[in-house]
Amino acid sequence: FPSHDTASVPTTTTFTYAQTDVDASSSGGYSILPVADRRPVSQFYVPTFTWTFDNWGEDLLAVASSDGRLLHWTQGEDEAHTVGFSEIISAARVSNIVTVTTDFHHGLDVGDVVTIAGNTVSAFNNTWTIATVPTDTTFTFSDSGTNTTGTGGTVTVDGIPQNNRGVVVTAERHAVLFGAQGNARRVAWSNREDYTNWDFADPTNTAGYLDLETTSRIVMAAPVREGTLIWTEEEAWLMRFIGLPYVYSIERIGYGCGLIAPRSFATFAGRCIWMGQEGFWIYDGGYVKPLPCEVGAYVYENIDTNAGKLYTHGSDNGLFSEVWFWYPEAGETCPNRYVIFNYSEGWWSIGEMCRTAAVGAGVFPFPITADDADNIYYQENGWDAAGVS
Numbered sequence: 001f002p003s004h005d006t007a008s009v010p011t012t013t014t015f016t017y018a019q020t021d022v023d024a025s026s027s028g029g030y031s032i033l034p035v036a037d038r039r040p041v042s043q044f045y046v047p048t049f050t051w052t053f054d055n056w057g058e059d060l061l062a063v064a065s066s067d068g069r070l071l072h073w074t075q076g077e078d079e080a081h082t083v084g085f086s087e088i089i090s091a092a093r094v095s096n097i098v099t100v101t102t103d104f105h106h107g108l109d110v111g112d113v114v115t116i117a118g119n120t121v122s123a124f125n126n127t128w129t130i131a132t133v134p135t136d137t138t139f140t141f142s143d144s145g146t147n148t149t150g151t152g153g154t155v156t157v158d159g160i161p162q163n164n165r166g167v168v169v170t171a172e173r174h175a176v177l178f179g180a181q182g183n184a185r186r187v188a189w190s191n192r193e194d195y196t197n198w199d200f201a202d203p204t205n206t207a208g209y210l211d212l213e214t215t216s217r218i219v220m221a222a223p224v225r226e227g228t229l230i231w232t233e234e235e236a237w238l239m240r241f242i243g244l245p246y247v248y249s250i251e252r253i254g255y256g257c258g259l260i261a262p263r264s265f266a267t268f269a270g271r272c273i274w275m276g277q278e279g280f281w282i283y284d285g286g287y288v289k290p291l292p293c294e295v296g297a298y299v300y301e302n303i304d305t306n307a308g309k310l311y312t313h314g315s316d317n318g319l320f321s322e323v324w325f326w327y328p329e330a331g332e333t334c335p336n337r338y339v340i341f342n343y344s345e346g347w348w349s350i351g352e353m354c355r356t357a358a359v360g361a362g363v364f365p366f367p368i369t370a371d372d373a374d375n376i377y378y379q380e381n382g383w384d385a386a387g388v389s
Contacts, residue, residue: 050262052166061167061175061195068163070177074105083107084157084196091124092149097140098124102155105136107196114155121150159198161188168221168228172241178230180209184217187230187239187250206247212237220262225270229283234258236288254288257281266314266323273323273341275312295348299339307333317367318360319380326355334372
């Protein structure tokens with residue numbers, strides 16, 4: 001039988017539908033209700049792709065949720081590289097010490113355990129404990145034998161979580177992966193000061209993880225004064241540093257306050273404001289509360305219900321006491337409208353302007369924004385959106 005709309009449900013084990021063929025009866029088969037997820041799409045939705053970045057000193061850590069690798073970039077390099085994986089330029093044994101030269105900053109420390117494979121000297125293709133780290137692109141290990149040099153192959157570090165959703169760096173210098181290891185509710189952190197060490201079973205380091213007690217998946221995380229704010233589809237959680245032996249704790253501090261889009265938040269002075277599914281919220285030191293907004297009805301009646309969940313984004317202005325949120329109006333994909341909240345004076349404003357990304361003033365003298373034509377702007381420089389570069 002083809003698909004039909006249910007007409008009535010006489011009992012818990014019978015139902016009827018209308019059809020115009022001759023009378024007949026049959027037996028066997030089955031019926032299917034084609035519903036994969038009963039939750040309304042408009043309420044809970046986690047996009048399949050987001051980028052997250054955070055500073056590691058002067059370097060950068062990043063995760064693209066499309067492949068989930070933890071990436072590292074340092075100044076002078078042309079591209080980011082996968083943490084815990086390097087290609088070998090050479091491996092030379094001299095006086096029972098092997099010096100390995102990698103193609104980029106390896107990020108390794110003394111005592112790390114690495115695996116070498118594919119080198120032209122077969123004796124080097126094994127698991128080793130690093131003895132010294134002379135430079136960012138060299139390390140040594142002990143291996144007795146005659147002096148020799150090999151080329152090619154790879155060096156890897158076991159145990160680095162894969163298939164992650166995002167990364168953030170805490171004030172205590174732990175790299176934190178959320179949605180870690182493909183677990184949508186897991187928050188994992190590295191050993192302190194070592195983004196390559198994720199050995200959770202080692203009692204001598206501070207690496208660890210916690211799984212949130214929720215049915216809601218993690219969407220995003222951001223630093224605040226008291227720790228790290230973590231959003232799931234429906235909730236807000238606060239991750240705090242508590243020291244040894246547990247290192248971190250995570251508690252739920254808000255419900256029904258998930259982000260409308262992964263980047264729809266703005267942090268400032270240790271606080272955070274964000275666009276939720278149906279309204280604005282503020283974290284102001286230990287708790288979450290709704291943020292009254294007199295233009296909220298206008299914003300939510302005009303936002304595109306699909307593109308808004310992907311492209312809405314927020315940023316602190318940095319030059320003025322304002323947070324800005326850009327969102328696509330109905331029928332658009334580019335975030336072409338904005339709503340502003342001045343958190344010092346308590347007023348809201350709205351307008352039209354296409355901005356696909358933004359970062360507040362601080363490192364640079366003005367906020368920097370971009371549009372859908374790949375123009376970059378000093379947002380508050382002049383009176384006519386000048387500053388195209």
